[in-house]
Amino acid sequence: MKYAVQIVGVGGQGVLLASMVLGNAAKNMGFQVSMSEVHGMAQRGGSVLSTVRFGDDVVSPLEPVGSADMILGFEPVETCRNIHLGNPSTAVVMNLDPLLPPMVVTGAETYPDVPLLVDFVKSKNDRLVTIDATRIAVEAGKAVAANAVMIGAMAAVKGFPIPVEVLRDTLLEQVPPKFRDLNAKAFDMGYSVASQ
Amino acid sequence: MGFASTYPGTPSSEIGNILEVISSDAGMYFEFSNNEKVALEVSAAAAVSGVRSFAFMKHVGLNVAADPLMTLAYSGVNGGMLVLTADDPSAHSSQNEQDNRYYASLGLLPMVEPSTPAEAKDMVAEAYAISEELQLPVLFRTTTRVNHARGVVDFKDRQTPVTKGHFEKDVVRFVNIPAYARVNRNVLLEKNKRALDLSEESPLNYTVGEGEVGVITSGVSFTYVSEYISGAEILKLGFTSPLPEKKIAEFVKSKKHVVVVEELDPYLEDSVLRICAQYGISVPVYGKRSGHLPRAGEYSPDTLTGLSGLLDVKTFQDPNPRCDIRLPSRPPTLCAGCPHRGMFAAVKKAVGKRDVVYCSDIGCYTLGVQPPFNAADFIICMGGGAGAAGGFSKATDQLPIAFMGDSTFFHSGVSPLINALFNNHRIIMVILDNRTTAMTGHQPNPGTGRDHGGITTDALDIESLVRGVGAKFVRTLNPYDVKGSTEAFKEAIEYDGVAVVISKCPCPLELKKRKVLVPAMCEVDPEKCIGCGICLKTIACPALSKRDDLCVIDPTQCIGCGMCANVCPKKAIEVKK
Numbered sequence: 218m219k220y221a222v223q224i225v226g227v228g229g230q231g232v233l234l235a236s237m238v239l240g241n242a243a244k245n246m247g248f249q250v251s252m253s254e255v256h257g258m259a260q261r262g263g264s265v266l267s268t269v270r271f272g273d274d275v276v277s278p279l280e281p282v283g284s285a286d287m288i289l290g291f292e293p294v295e296t297c298r299n300i301h302l303g304n305p306s307t308a309v310v311m312n313l314d315p316l317l318p319p320m321v322v323t324g325a326e327t328y329p330d331v332p333l334l335v336d337f338v339k340s341k342n343d344r345l346v347t348i349d350a351t352r353i354a355v356e357a358g359k360a361v362a363a364n365a366v367m368i369g370a371m372a373a374v375k376g377f378p379i380p381v382e383v384l385r386d387t388l389l390e391q392v393p394p395k396f397r398d399l400n401a402k403a404f405d406m407g408y409s410v411a412s413q
Numbered sequence: 414m415g416f417a418s419t420y421p422g423t424p425s426s427e428i429g430n431i432l433e434v435i436s437s438d439a440g441m442y443f444e445f446s447n448n449e450k451v452a453l454e455v456s457a458a459a460a461v462s463g464v465r466s467f468a469f470m471k472h473v474g475l476n477v478a479a480d481p482l483m484t485l486a487y488s489g490v491n492g493g494m495l496v497l498t499a500d501d502p503s504a505h506s507s508q509n510e511q512d513n514r515y516y517a518s519l520g521l522l523p524m525v526e527p528s529t530p531a532e533a534k535d536m537v538a539e540a541y542a543i544s545e546e547l548q549l550p551v552l553f554r555t556t557t558r559v560n561h562a563r564g565v566v567d568f569k570d571r572q573t574p575v576t577k578g579h580f581e582k583d584v585v586r587f588v589n590i591p592a593y594a595r596v597n598r599n600v601l602l603e604k605n606k607r608a609l610d611l612s613e614e615s616p617l618n619y620t621v622g623e624g625e626v627g628v629i630t631s632g633v634s635f636t637y638v639s640e641y642i643s644g645a646e647i648l649k650l651g652f653t654s655p656l657p658e659k660k661i662a663e664f665v666k667s668k669k670h671v672v673v674v675e676e677l678d679p680y681l682e683d684s685v686l687r688i689c690a691q692y693g694i695s696v697p698v699y700g701k702r703s704g705h706l707p708r709a710g711e712y713s714p715d716t717l718t719g720l721s722g723l724l725d726v727k728t729f730q731d732p733n734p735r736c737d738i739r740l741p742s743r744p745p746t747l748c749a750g751c752p753h754r755g756m757f758a759a760v761k762k763a764v765g766k767r768d769v770v771y772c773s774d775i776g777c778y779t780l781g782v783q784p785p786f787n788a789a790d791f792i793i794c795m796g797g798g799a800g801a802a803g804g805f806s807k808a809t810d811q812l813p814i815a816f817m818g819d820s821t822f823f824h825s826g827v828s829p830l831i832n833a834l835f836n837n838h839r840i841i842m843v844i845l846d847n848r849t850t851a852m853t854g855h856q857p858n859p860g861t862g863r864d865h866g867g868i869t870t871d872a873l874d875i876e877s878l879v880r881g882v883g884a885k886f887v888r889t890l891n892p893y894d895v896k897g898s899t900e901a902f903k904e905a906i907e908y909d910g911v912a913v914v915i916s917k918c919p920c921p922l923e924l925k926k927r928k929v930l931v932p933a934m935c936e937v938d939p940e941k942c943i944g945c946g947i948c949l950k951t952i953a954c955p956a957l958s959k960r961d962d963l964c965v966i967d968p969t970q971c972i973g974c975g976m977c978a979n980v981c982p983k984k985a986i987e988v989k990k
Contacts, residue, residue, distance in 0.1 A: 227743065228745070237563075240563055244565050249564075250563070250564055250565055251529070251562065251563075251564050251636070252562060252563040252564070253558050253561055253562040253563070254561055255506075255557070255561060261745035261746055261747065261748060261777070261780065262743070262745060262746045262748070262955060263743055263744055263745035263746070264743045274640070275640070276529060276636040276640050277636040277637050277640045277641070277714055278529075278558050278559075278562040278564075278633065278636065279558065279637070279713040280714070281713070281714040281715050281729040282713075282715050282729070282732045283729055283730040283732025283733065284729055284730045294740050294741060294743070295743070297736040297740060298736060298740050300733045300735070300736055301732045301733050301734065301735045301736075303732070303733055304730040304731060304732055304733055307733075317958070318741045318742065318743040319746050319953065319955045320741055320742055320743075322949075322955065322957065322958040323785075323949055323953060324959070326742065327739075327741065328741055329738050329739070329740065333738060334738065337736060337737075337738055342733070360969075
């Protein structure tokens with residue numbers, strides 16, 4: 218068995234935390250894990266891509282284009298930008314909350330309508346789950362917990378090889394104690410919404 | 414190891430960030446040196462005194478440190494010494510993608526190359542053994558996909574490091590005047606022969622799999638080959654200088670053909686071709702020279718598809734097509750409240766339509782290349798902007814304006830300043846002092862003083878230093894006061910000589926990390942805002958946007974720096990504490 222998740226988003230959204238939670242959960246399951254990401258300049262609001270691969274005989278830190286089992290998209294445009302990392306049977310979890318790039322804010326570029334982006338992904342993938350992670354996080358207590366919502370949604374994807382409890386426990390181990398309740402709630406809400 | 418030193422540079426920065434935290438508990442000495450050359454020299458001193466040392470840097474950092482390294486090879490070391498180079502194929506966070514394996518050939522130094530994080534950890538022990546056996550520094554060559562990769566690493570018990578040694582004087586060995594350098598060159602060549610023997614027998618060079626076709630590979634490329642190619646025997650090289658030539662010759666001669674898979678330049682491939690020629694082997698060797706593999710950019714499993722006629726490469730899923738909707742770009746950008754924004758805005762305003770050359774440098778302020786600032790016309794290397802500015806001032810009638818950060822100033826900005834004063838260059842040098850080494854992850858620098866590993870030092874004062882070397886025109890400005898800075902900068906433009914402008918304001922990201930950022934917020938008064946967009950056009954802060962023809966401020970991003978308020982012609986923005 219091999220499983221690859223491409224986590225995409227914007228610097229500051231918690232993509233790195235999500236990949237660490239997933240990587241550690243996979244390690245706790247006894248899988249081999251190989252991950253890589255490009256950061257450094259990423260925290261300055263740029264696009265971020267983190268690859269997490271786990272299973273048997275996994276050594277490469279990169280996944281071939283098109284072979285991802287799942288794309289976990291923290292932001293609509295970033296999800297579309299990386300859609301070629303998957304194929305028609307790749308599971309796509311897509312947060313619907315846009316983060317406007319500076320070039321859009323200044324009016325130099327435009328941000329496409331989100332429903333248009335959703336339709337595009339739908340036209341390429343049979344397995345799209347859309348989720349309003351930020352709104353759910355606010356409901357759970359705080360917008361910053363949107364990444365926990367996304368991690369919860371990941372656990373709900375059909376065929377995802379890590380049991381929901383293992384992923385949940387790993388997340389809660391990695392967040393500061395005072396944010397544990399918030400993250401647990403956000404994770405559960407993400408899992409439940411994506412399970413529907 | 415008992416001693417480590419670095420100058421931060423991605424993809425090696427994270428090593429220093431970890432050592433800053435753990436070095437005390439680990440019982441070792443660690444320092445951020447002010448540049449890579451000094452980092453290499455302090456570690457060299459430790460190693461010649463019998464203390465195991467570790468100097469690490471990004472690939473271009475080794476250019477800075479190459480001067481001491483080439484002659485240190487002549488003298489050799491007593492305690493083991495590793496020099497880690499973090500190469501960056503695809504230049505993810507660099508100005509070039511040079512292949513530092515050639516430094517091993519240039520300096521006749523042994524080199525090892527790990528393929529995974531776990532192997533990197535194990536190879537440190539192997540590399541120290543090689544270094545101590547040969548009494549030579551060992552080049553520890555990594556690339557981005559080894560450095561910024563994560564995997565499961567098993568730790569074993571570590572030995573308590575020796576942190577103090579004694580320097581045993583030996584003039585012939587350690588004083589490379591010409592007469593002794595000629596002696597030491599021969600000593601080094603002898604060591605190189607012994608290194609070859611070690612490489613031939615090293616467990617770091619081994620074969621896996623079987624087949625009549627062979628693959629020779631090293632570094633991260635091995636992970637792609639081993640996962641995605643079948644039916645071939647792989648010679649995996651971990652000890653890559655000197656290369657185990659007998660082992661390579663033995664491997665190649667029984668094969669139908671051989672493919673060499675390595676990122677960047679044909680370092681292995683050219684050696685394999687040379688070995689074949691020398692050993693009279695006529696097996697075809699494919700790779701970059703044959704046009705099957707690229708010489709630019711990092712590799713990935715997809716790169717191997719170019720070898721499908723030569724090897725049994727796993728077939729990949731057909732990917733989804735790329736998105737055909739026009740997506741907005743999202744390059745990294747200066748943060749909300751970044752003081753560099755204020756200084757760029759002030760400089761642009763003061764410069765007006767004058768013909769200037771913006772000589773920028775390596776740091777967050779490199780991002781000033783983006784609109785609306787467009788404040789980078791020439792960038793080459795650390796400290797290079799100010800040096801080039803002096804040249805532009807003599808070779809053109811344009812006014813050169815050099816930007817550099819505080820850490821870059823201490824790294825290699827003092828020399829070009831002295832040169833400009835010495836040769837009467839007409840330049841403006843803007844030192845963007847944000848009180849940290851921001852781009853690489855907020856490391857301390859001489860301008861902040863150090864407070865880690867049980868050692869505290871005072872911050873060095875840039876203005877005193879600049880005045881001390883003889884600069885007459887020196888202004889320290891607050892970049893959040895954009896208007897005031899503009900007026901002061903106009904004086905710098907009029908000054909006939911070397912003008913130094915210090916833009917002094919801490920990086921808000923650093924203040925947030927240290928939890929000392931004073932909470933504040935800018936608010937737009939919709940009654941006063943006329944929607945002229947001057948705040949957006951001059952500061953371009955990501956917290957600013959326009960809605961219904963009025964400026965709005967995103968409270969989740971705004972830090973209340975007040976730059977937008979400062980430039981608002983209608984005083985429609987107020988800073989609320």
